[in-house]
Amino acid sequence: MSEIVVVGGGFAGVWAAAAAARLLKETRQGVPGGAGETGGAAGPEHTVRLVTPEDDMVIRPRLYEADPHTMRVPLDRILGPAGVRRTAAAVTAIDTARRTLTAVDRTGEAREIAYDGLVLATGSRLVRPEIPGAEHLHDVDTLAGATALDAHLHALPDFQEDQPEDLLNGLPKDRPEGTPAAAPARWTAVVVGSGATGLEVATELVRRLRTIAAPHGAADRVRVVLVERAAAVGASLGAPAAPVIARALAGLGIETRAGVTVTAVEAGAVTLSDGSRLPARTAVWTAGVRASEPAGLVPGRHDEAGRLEVDAFLQVPGVPGVWAAGDAATAPTGHGHRTVFSCQYAIPLGKLAGRNAAATLLGVEPEPFAPGPYVICLDLGDAGGLYATGWERAVQLTGDEAKKYKRAVTEQWIYPPLDDGPELLRQADHRLRTRRSNPV
Ligand SMILES: Cc1cc2nc3c(=O)[nH]c(=O)nc-3n(C[C@H](O)[C@H](O)[C@H](O)COP(=O)(O)OP(=O)(O)OC[C@H]3O[C@@H](n4cnc5c(N)ncnc54)[C@H](O)[C@@H]3O)c2cc1C
Incomplete structure (x- = not known):
């Protein structure tokens, strides 16, 4: 049996696990481009496992709102129906030569988990200042x-x-x-x-x-x-x-x-x-964000914010079997720009990293990262919102119109489907361009 292990249960990790499960399922069913049921490479012996300490996916973009305790979704209701296994533990060490990681569960017990393909999606953390008080x-x-x-x-x-x-x-x-x-x-x-x-x-x-x-x-x-x-x-x-x-x-x-x-x-x-x-x-x-610590456990180049620099296929160069996605990674987006800390990149990065990790295991061609246009969408409280497109940030919507759009993004579109494996796998297609890339 071989296993793709995704570390991190945020936007990148959830979609990486779903996209890996999608490709494994496609190839089992003989979808064009896959190895086919009798092709030998794909089969029930391939599994996907998510390793993350919490039971919920946290909807981080909504944590500035009132009632933040409601901004979470049970991981088992997202990924369980798609057949993704889950280990509730925090990764504390990664041995990329032996392809193993050490995960510590809530009781403090450490266990070793072997992987054939690893997607690191452990997100980012605020850097707090060292000042009195x-x-x-x-x-x-x-x-x-x-x-x-x-x-x-x-x-x-x-x-x-x-x-x-x-x-x-x-x-x-x-x-x-x-x-x-x-x-x-x-x-x-x-x-x-x-x-x-x-x-x-x-x-x-x-x-x-x-x-x-x-x-x-x-x-x-x-x-x-x-x-x-x-x-x-x-x-x-x-x-x-x-x-x-x-x-x-x-x-x-x-x-x-x-x-x-x-x-x-x-x-x-x-x-x-x-x-x-x-x-x-x-x-x-709110000032200053860095990649979370596990990004530092993987050898390779890290940028000044501690993110792993990945290639166009989201693989960590020089570290076979390891992909990185979301805030743990930085990837080229074209025209001299790189991904920034955001859901808008974490989701497509996750989908492609999971898909490419599975593709490599199955002998299917990996695909390069081709994100949609960069946008910013801000909630400005009772003053409405701001929606701007492109790296030059051309303002497209303001006031109530922008606020309505922001609400649709954060209250609907960024939530993965619950209790619906087929719909999750459908949405895990990295080629899907959704309406959220351009509302105007
Ligand atoms: C208040 C706020 C507002 C935001 N607004 C926006 C916005 O409007 N638009 C936008 O695009 N982005 C926004 N963001 C940024 C966005 O939330 C992040 O970029 C996004 O969550 C990154 O997704 P991720 O999956 O890479 O990481 P995360 O969502 O941070 O998930 C990381 C996961 O890794 C797990 N993990 C961490 N360490 C370990 C470990 N050692 N072992 C195992 N698992 C581990 C965590 O528990 C978590 O499940 C906002 C963020 C905040 C905080």
Whole structure:
């Protein structure tokens, strides 16, 4: 028996496992391009196994929303009907010469798992800063982090009243329209980093905090401050997006502090690198992402973010039998660009890596990575959304139209089918171009 082992139960891992199962099934059934039932290479002796510590796939792109504990889907209901086996364990070592990995289960027991083809899809993690009081920083990077932030927000009404002198500290003289004249630490949140995640957190926090503050008559005292180390807020999203983002932030009364970062955090205050101290019960860190540790367990070239550099077939060069996908990998997308940390790449990377791993086992030709056009799709809270296409980020939709599109992506299209093996295998076809690549 030979086994394709996929490590990581996120977007890339789930679709890698499904795509590998799809090709194995196709070849068993004699689909053109496959080895055929009597072809010898394919047969029930080939299996696919997913190794990941949790029982659920986490819908990470929704973790900035309210009720983050609901943003998950049981892996067995996705992959079980397609015949994918699952081991609930974390991989701690990979021996690419012997083609084995070490996986530690929840009881702490380690076991060795042999693979014939390995797809590494262990995703990415937020890099937290080493500053005094960093333990007070919240994040929306993981289900645990987002759930802790949500619990913290709901506990805000129970905090002690702020001291009168806290009410006015740290407020800029020229605060944007809508910013409360007296913003207590209790209802003030500082969001660090104005990339896509920071913008989504900040804009959504306005609504989340107001909803919690409203029963206490404090909805108009909510204050959100967005801190950015670069010279301009939202700069990483490109010049065409800048005016849309600026309008959204101003419309929601979000204050921006560009050119500074956070140097210290306390339970009720955040200190910035310009020396100002903002009374704030809530601080959310969103800046800086790296590939998760297992990417470092595979030999090969890694980029500055720790991602494995894969070739056009998503194989790790010089490491036979190993493919990498999703945030654990970086692949060329054409025209001098490479994949970025995102679901929009994790899903097609996963599908192709799984398919090519199975193809190699079956003696079928591997195929090169050919992703759809790059897009950005941002939720800007009650200010709507932003949808832009291409690396030049040409703005296509804003406001309610963009928000509607974003909702369709995050609430429907990125969810894999449940309890439906045939539909999962249908969608696992790496050649499928879905409507999500171009709504306009
Ligand atoms: C708040 C937020 C908003 C986002 N918004 C968007 C967006 O709008 N659009 C977009 O395209 N992207 C967005 N992203 C990014 C997107 O979520 C990630 O790029 C995507 O989840 C990457 O998928 P992945 O499968 O590579 O990794 P992940 O989804 O991180 O999954 C990694 C998997 O590997 C497992 N794993 C980790 N270590 C081990 C180990 N040692 N052994 C076994 N398994 C392991 C994990 O448990 C997990 O199951 C957002 C992310 C966040 C946090």
